[in-house]
Every structure is written in C-alpha cells, then in structure tokens.
Amino acid sequence: MTDFAGLIRALVDGEVACILVGGVAATIHGSARLTRDVDVVYSRKPENIRRVVAALAPFEPYLRGVPRGLPFRWDEATIVRGLNFTLTTTIGDIDLLGEIVGGGTFDDLRTNARPVRVFDRELPCLTLPVLIRVKRAAGRPRDLEVVAELEAIAEEIDRTDGRG
Amino acid sequence: MSRSEQPDVDRDPVIEAYKAGVDRTLIRERLARTPAERVDDLVALARFAEELRKAGIAARRAR
Numbered sequence: 001m002t003d004f005a006g007l008i009r010a011l012v013d014g015e016v017a018c019i020l021v022g023g024v025a026a027t028i029h030g031s032a033r034l035t036r037d038v039d040v041v042y043s044r045k046p047e048n049i050r051r052v053v054a055a056l057a058p059f060e061p062y063l064r065g066v067p068r069g070l071p072f073r074w075d076e077a078t079i080v081r082g083l084n085f086t087l088t089t090t091i092g093d094i095d096l097l098g099e100i101v102g103g104g105t106f107d108d109l110r111t112n113a114r115p116v117r118v119f120d121r122e123l124p125c126l127t128l129p130v131l132i133r134v135k136r137a138a139g140r141p142r143d144l145e146v147v148a149e150l151e152a153i154a155e156e157i158d159r160t161d162g163r164g
Numbered sequence: 165m166s167r168s169e170q171p172d173v174d175r176d177p178v179i180e181a182y183k184a185g186v187d188r189t190l191i192r193e194r195l196a197r198t199p200a201e202r203v204d205d206l207v208a209l210a211r212f213a214e215e216l217r218k219a220g221i222a223a224r225r226a227r
Binding site for chain 1: 202207209213
C-alpha cells in the first residue's frame with residue numbers, strides 16, 4: 001500500500017518544487033475514488049532535479065512494472081535524460097511528471113495551483129478546473145468517469161456558492 | 165470556484181452519461197470535509213482495500 005504521507009513529506013521536506021496532480025489532487029478536491037499512487041509535476045530545473053533525486057533516494061525508486069535487475073540508476077543524469085517517470089519505491093508508487101497533456105510543465109502549471117495542507121505539510125495542488133482540463137485532455141477511457149465525478153464536484157461547489 | 169473558471173469545452177455525451185450515475189450525496193459529504201480530512205479518508209480507504217486484498221489471497225490459499 002502506498003504511504004501517501006511518506007511520499008508527500010519526502011517531497012516537501014526535500015524542498016522539491018512540484019505540483020500535486022492526478023488522483024490525490026482529485027481526492028483533495030472531493031473525489032471519493034481510491035487512488036494507488038502520488039502524481040506530481042516537478043520542475044525540470046537542475047537544482048530541483050537534484051532535490052528530487054535526494055528526496056526519493058532513501059526509498060530506492062525503480063521503474064514500475066519493469067523486471068528487477070535492469071541497469072536503472074536513480075540519479076540526476078537519469079532524470080535529465082528522461083521526462084516522465086512511473087516509479088515504485090519502498091513506500092509506494094509515485095509518478096514524477098515533467099510534463100502532462102493539456103497542462104504542460106511545472107512552470108506552465110504553477111499559476112494554476114493552490115497551496116493545500118496535508119499530512120502537516122503544505123504543497124501546491126492543481127486547481128479543480130485545470131485538473132478537469134488535463135483529465136479530459138488525457139483522453140483515456142478510464143478518465144471519463146473521473147472527469148464526470150470532478151465536473152459533478154464543480155457543479156456542487158457552484159450550487160453551494162450560488163446558495164450562499 | 166465559479167462556473168466561469170471551469171474549462172470552456174463542449175459537453176461530452178459520454179461524460180454526461182457517466183455524470184448521471186455520480187453519487188451527489190457522497191460528493192456533498194466529501195465537500196463538507198477539509199482537504200486534509202479527505203486525504204485521511206483516502207488513506208483509510210487504501211488500508212481497507214489492502215486488508216480486503218490480503219483476505220482474498222488468504223481465502224484462495226485456504227481452498
């Protein structure tokens with residue numbers, strides 16, 4: 001089982017510049033769906049890549065779904081050569097995304113994120129409208145139900161605000 | 165968040181069909197909780213799912 005608190009605390013305590021997206025962001029906005037991993041869009045600046053590597057190194061990141069024993073090294077060079085990494089660690093799964101469809105990079109998204117406080121840490125989380133946009137853009141069949149729920153959440157928030 | 169902030173996209177009939185099945189009562193319950201409480205609920209749900217998974221494995225082995 002993913003240790004959501006452990007992963008989020010590692011990123012925040014490691015001063016990693018990143019934005020919560022995906023299932024945990026959906027949960028923060030009110031989704032009742034179970035998600036199994038932490039998804040973040042991270043800054044690709046060299047100093048941040050150093051921080052990402054240092055923050056997650058204690059948890060032995062490895063490519064998810066890939067047989068053990070491949071020459072995968074968790075270091076800055078690997079992150080620089082790649083972009084999006086779906087990883088498994090000793091405390092659970094994490095998707096490190098340099099860019100997402102419909103949203104772009106960390107720098108593109110930072111104005112569309114708001115700080116949230118979870119597990120005694122504060123980090124940016126993608127806003128609900130933009131989360132809906134990127135989920136729609138992803139276009140995966142399994143995302144359609146998620147989009148429906150997120151749009152229903154947005155409608156409920158509007159309904160409540162309108163009443164207020 | 166206002167409606168005007170939402171993405172300006174055409175309504176997708178598939179999404180609208182799914183939306184008809186969304187449990188609004190559950191959403192209202194979730195929205196009554198703080199973001200931190202919602203994440204705590206996720207952790208509890210993940211623990212519950214893990215327990216069920218383990219129970220399923222144990223049951224299959226016992227057969």
